Amino acid sequence: MTLLRWLLPWDFSVTVLSCCLAFVLLYARGVYRSRHSGAAVPARWRQAVFYIGMLLIYIPLQTRYDYYAQHMFWMHRLQHFLLHDFASLLVALAFPWPMLGTGLPRAWHAALRRLWQSAPLRAIYAIVTQPLIAFTLFVGLIYLWLWPSVHFRAMLSLREYKCMNWSVAVDGLLFWSLILDPRSKAQGAAMYLGPRILLALLTMVPETIIGAYLSLHQGVVYTVYDVCGRLWPVDAVTDQQLGGLIVWIPASMMCSFAALIVLRRWMYHDELVRRAGRPLAAAGATPTGPFAAVARPAAPLPATVAAVTRTSMDLSVLAGEP
Amino acid sequence: MKAPVRWLALLLAGAVVAAVGCSSHAPAGSYHAADISSIMPALSFHLIGPGGQPITQQFVRGKTTILYFGYTHCPDECPTTLARLTAALHMLGPAADEVHVLFVSVDPQRDSPAVLAQYAHYFAPQVEGASGTDAELTALTKRYRVAYRRDPPDAHGAYAVYHSSAVFVFDAEGRARLLVPDTETPTQLAQDLSTLSAG
Numbered sequence: 001m002t003l004l005r006w007l008l009p010w011d012f013s014v015t016v017l018s019c020c021l022a023f024v025l026l027y028a029r030g031v032y033r034s035r036h037s038g039a040a041v042p043a044r045w046r047q048a049v050f051y052i053g054m055l056l057i058y059i060p061l062q063t064r065y066d067y068y069a070q071h072m073f074w075m076h077r078l079q080h081f082l083l084h085d086f087a088s089l090l091v092a093l094a095f096p097w098p099m100l101g102t103g104l105p106r107a108w109h110a111a112l113r114r115l116w117q118s119a120p121l122r123a124i125y126a127i128v129t130q131p132l133i134a135f136t137l138f139v140g141l142i143y144l145w146l147w148p149s150v151h152f153r154a155m156l157s158l159r160e161y162k163c164m165n166w167s168v169a170v171d172g173l174l175f176w177s178l179i180l181d182p183r184s185k186a187q188g189a190a191m192y193l194g195p196r197i198l199l200a201l202l203t204m205v206p207e208t209i210i211g212a213y214l215s216l217h218q219g220v221v222y223t224v225y226d227v228c229g230r231l232w233p234v235d236a237v238t239d240q241q242l243g244g245l246i247v248w249i250p251a252s253m254m255c256s257f258a259a260l261i262v263l264r265r266w267m268y269h270d271e272l273v274r275r276a277g278r279p280l281a282a283a284g285a286t287p288t289g290p291f292a293a294v295a296r297p298a299a300p301l302p303a304t305v306a307a308v309t310r311t312s313m314d315l316s317v318l319a320g321e322p
Numbered sequence: 323m324k325a326p327v328r329w330l331a332l333l334l335a336g337a338v339v340a341a342v343g344c345s346s347h348a349p350a351g352s353y354h355a356a357d358i359s360s361i362m363p364a365l366s367f368h369l370i371g372p373g374g375q376p377i378t379q380q381f382v383r384g385k386t387t388i389l390y391f392g393y394t395h396c397p398d399e400c401p402t403t404l405a406r407l408t409a410a411l412h413m414l415g416p417a418a419d420e421v422h423v424l425f426v427s428v429d430p431q432r433d434s435p436a437v438l439a440q441y442a443h444y445f446a447p448q449v450e451g452a453s454g455t456d457a458e459l460t461a462l463t464k465r466y467r468v469a470y471r472r473d474p475p476d477a478h479g480a481y482a483v484y485h486s487s488a489v490f491v492f493d494a495e496g497r498a499r500l501l502v503p504d505t506e507t508p509t510q511l512a513q514d515l516s517t518l519s520a521g
Contacts, residue, residue: 010464011464067469070467070469071469152356153361155467156358156361156362156467156501157360157361157362158363158467159361160361161467223503226487226504227468227486227487227488227501227503227504228467228468228469228486228488229468229469229470229484229485229486229487229488230469230484231469231471231484232471232484233484
């Protein structure tokens with residue numbers, strides 16, 4: 001009974017439940033269909049990371065945790081850390097989008113693909129994946145919802161509260177999918193690997209600033225928790241400092257974590273090119289090293305190298321391997 | 323990157339910065355308290371009122387209603403807040419007859435209707451005590467997004483109760499209007515109540 005009390009949603013949302021269920025079921029169906037049709041299946045760790053990520057999106061939204069997040073600032077920050085930084089990063093790392101498509105009924109998948117290719121959607125996608133916009137959205141949402149007057153309203157209005165949680169979760173998925181896209185730019189990713197690392201590291205700066213401010217500030221910035229009542233007697237400044245620390249350390253740590261993942265992929269890719277027997281003498285003409293793939297993406301590669309690169313990257317899209 | 327996309331990017335970035343900047347400079351309205359007209363739902367509840375009778379929002383309909391959560395054993399916050407509300411009512415003069423204060427106890431085990439009535443009328447005739455089952459109290463506190471909690475009793479049967487400090491003001495039609503911070507003085511509250519009944 002007590003367990004049920006913890007697991008049942010505080011504010012039941014049909015939308016959250018159906019979105020999470022649809023994602024999980026479509027993904028499972030996509031993997032099942034791929035396996036039975038002999039197509040490549042995502043690596044086990046990627047599947048695991050997807051399910052863990054989805055669970056960590058569902059739990060803070062649709063269990064009693066949400067009640068705590070509404071009444072303690074640091075628990076609210078932990079909720080946003082999961083939605084915006086951690087769980088959405090895990091889901092993006094799994095890169096479930098192709099499998100979700102495969103999981104759809106064929107006619108729907110074809111219709112979705114046509115819709116996806118349509119000019120308006122391509123334009124929207126081009127805008128939101130533009131690095132400066134992606135950066136502004138990601139950081140801007142943190143600052144917007146932490147702006148004292150905006151935060152005050154969001155914690156009082158159920159509608160704005162839902163809007164806040166949805167916006168950070170969706171933007172988290174969008175941002176980390178942009179950074180951790182397993183495809184190369186030539187295969188349809190929006191950014192080269194180098195700029196992705198820069199973007200992830202750059203995001204740390206404003207996160208660190210606001211996190212440090214809240215951790216070190218001695219006055220109460222968010223009075224709404226005093227008004228609506230904390231769940232146990234924690235000093236308002238302590239609550240705020242704990243919340244600030246969550247933004248400062250784990251949230252910005254996720255940025256460096258993502259940057260490391262991309263860096264590893266970059267070096268791995270470079271290693272593949274080397275192992276394929278690319279003549280080092282040609283290095284003068286087309287640069288090698290980490291910058292090769294980025295600086296000269298269109299540089300003509302020897303046929304074998306191109307083949308290896310293409311095969312490995314094609315598989316990476318299907319099977320999800322870097 | 324195409325030039326139009328870059329311009330759009332700059333434009334959007336500028337818009338976000340402007341939106342964040344403007345939100346703090348928006349006019350606060352003519353109230354000292356926070357205006358919650360557009361963000362909180364209209365008054366609605368099922369509680370146990372004076373005399374142990376079940377009451378709903380109809381009980382306070384037609385008058386400006388001040389809603390406050392607490393408990394009669396509260397050592398400091400509840401009496402202080404109720405004293406502030408009472409002081410504001412005194413300043414209103416005859417207009418105070420058009421105001422109801424609904425003091426909702428989140429401690430129904432100790433606060434029977436009789437105890438509540440005695441406690442409430444100690445402050446002002448406009449103050450009415452009410453309480454309810456835990457399900458009723460949860461429904462009401464959840465509706466107004468405030469917290470309350472009772473610790474399990476110790477060996478002497480004593481227990482701590484945690485509740486919000488929120489003072490909500492609803493107009494005569496039951497619409498949510500103001501959230502009064504505990505820093506607001508009785509004079510400011512009286513002004514807010516006059517403004518509310520005038521407009």
